[in-house]
Amino acid sequence: MSGATLLKESGPREVFCGLTSIVWLHRRMPDAFFLVVGSRTCAHLIQSAAGVMIFAEPRFGTAILEERDLAGLADAHDELNRVVKNLLARRPEIKTLFLVGSCPSEVIKIDLSRVAENLNIELKGQVTVLNYSGSGIETTFTQGEDGALRALIPLMPKNDQKKLLLVGTLANPVEDRLTTIFHRLGIDNVESFPPRQSTELPSIGPETKVLLTQPYLTDTARELKSKGAEIIEAPFPLGVTGSTLWIQAAANSFGIEKSKVDIVLNPLIDRAKQALEPHVKKLSGKKLFLLPESQLEIPLARFLSNECGMKIVEIGTPYLNRDLMKVEIDLLPPDCRIVEGQHVERQLDRVRDTSPDLVVCGMGLANPLEAEGISTKWSIEMVFSPIHGIDQASDLAELFSRPLRRHDILNSKTLTSN
Numbered sequence: 001m002s003g004a005t006l007l008k009e010s011g012p013r014e015v016f017c018g019l020t021s022i023v024w025l026h027r028r029m030p031d032a033f034f035l036v037v038g039s040r041t042c043a044h045l046i047q048s049a050a051g052v053m054i055f056a057e058p059r060f061g062t063a064i065l066e067e068r069d070l071a072g073l074a075d076a077h078d079e080l081n082r083v084v085k086n087l088l089a090r091r092p093e094i095k096t097l098f099l100v101g102s103c104p105s106e107v108i109k110i111d112l113s114r115v116a117e118n119l120n121i122e123l124k125g126q127v128t129v130l131n132y133s134g135s136g137i138e139t140t141f142t143q144g145e146d147g148a149l150r151a152l153i154p155l156m157p158k159n160d161q162k163k164l165l166l167v168g169t170l171a172n173p174v175e176d177r178l179t180t181i182f183h184r185l186g187i188d189n190v191e192s193f194p195p196r197q198s199t200e201l202p203s204i205g206p207e208t209k210v211l212l213t214q215p216y217l218t219d220t221a222r223e224l225k226s227k228g229a230e231i232i233e234a235p236f237p238l239g240v241t242g243s244t245l246w247i248q249a250a251a252n253s254f255g256i257e258k259s260k261v262d263i264v265l266n267p268l269i270d271r272a273k274q275a276l277e278p279h280v281k282k283l284s285g286k287k288l289f290l291l292p293e294s295q296l297e298i299p300l301a302r303f304l305s306n307e308c309g310m311k312i313v314e315i316g317t318p319y320l321n322r323d324l325m326k327v328e329i330d331l332l333p334p335d336c337r338i339v340e341g342q343h344v345e346r347q348l349d350r351v352r353d354t355s356p357d358l359v360v361c362g363m364g365l366a367n368p369l370e371a372e373g374i375s376t377k378w379s380i381e382m383v384f385s386p387i388h389g390i391d392q393a394s395d396l397a398e399l400f401s402r403p404l405r406r407h408d409i410l411n412s413k414t415l416t417s418n
């Protein structure tokens with residue numbers, strides 16, 4: 001590993017829970033339904049995070065645990081069975097039903113795996129019922145996707161065909177562009193997981209080479225490996241360098257010559273570097289502090305320091321998977337400080353002490369920091385924005401240069417009005 005300093009911290013946390021990932025997963029797999037087994041708080045979170053869908057039947061909902069359930073007076077398993085059957089009677093088009101656990105369902109110990117197992121026997125042929133945890137007790141928001149994908153893996157058919165499997169949710173147009181690049185390199189068999197339909201799961205076997213698109217898929221990667229797949233070691237496809245190395249790693253693993261890779265990628269790299277220039281001017285030399293939330297913090301810091309010239313004060317990350325992050329950490333400047341876990345009060349003290357120009361953080365911390373005159377960027381925006389790939393590098397940089405420009409405009413207006 002590089003000379004980065006790795007530290008651990010624990011204490012009060014300020015992160016979104018894993019339920020939040022339903023917001024992008026339900027868009028990715030429109031034939032699936034996500035039923036949160038939780039409280040009214042969970043229902044409010046998911047409704048406000050996703051926005052109320054007025055024109056379409058929503059593809060998520062909450063089976064609300066009432067006080068009787070929480071007090072153990074009702075059999076929550078029976079209640080849940082009843083809710084699921086009502087839902088499926090109304091919505092026969094649902095092909096995969098995810099029962100998503102929450103803090104309340106875990107506290108009163110509802111066994112969602114047992115509920116799913118019984119429903120699968122009863123509803124065989126109609127729908128597949130899976131379960132995973134989105135509880136905020138232990139997880140941060142991107143781990144919801146990790147849990148959902150892991151739950152799907154046992155359903156993947158076995159196959160010995162050589163293929164490249166892109167793992168992690170991408171925006172559809174970004175996925176199309178990346179697939180086209182791999183096709184141009186001569187890798188014809190490229191599939192994605194999760195797929196665009198929950199029932200069209202890719203097959204897996206010893207000839208499957210997995211290229212992770214997101215850094216937060218620890219459990220999914222481990223499970224895919226246990227099915228015989230090979231995980232290609234690479235940085236994540238953020239920024240020009242990260243995306244180039246990511247594509248090159250796949251090409252190497254398929255025995256494609258570097259000269260062929262250069263012919264395909266060099267024009268994209270030139271164009272992307274040019275598009276980056278105005279953002280580099282704005283970001284270069286500015287101090288950046290990343291608070292832990294999305295697990296994208298290390299690849300983002302690598303891009304913003306190496307390609308945009310930002311000075312990294314601290315990289316917070318909720319969890320650090322040293323195996324998946326090794327290549328990324330090796331690419332960081334040697335004096336970086338990485339803090340795994342969170343003690344939010346101490347971290348905020350360090351933010352104030354170091355006066356960064358920009359803080360990447362959760363929505364709950366952004367407003368108070370902005371009120372103190374510190375520019376912020378919500379980390380959750382990174383999972384909703386199409387930021388992967390060489391040609392998306394300038395859009396990614398713009399997510400960080402925009403708040404600095406806004407800060408300048410607001411300051412100049414304040415000065416003028418004074």
Ligand code: SF4
Pocket residue numbers: 017018019038039041042043045101102103104134135136137
């Ligand atoms: S799962 Fe837990 S953290 Fe998430 S909304 Fe429900 S109660 Fe809150």
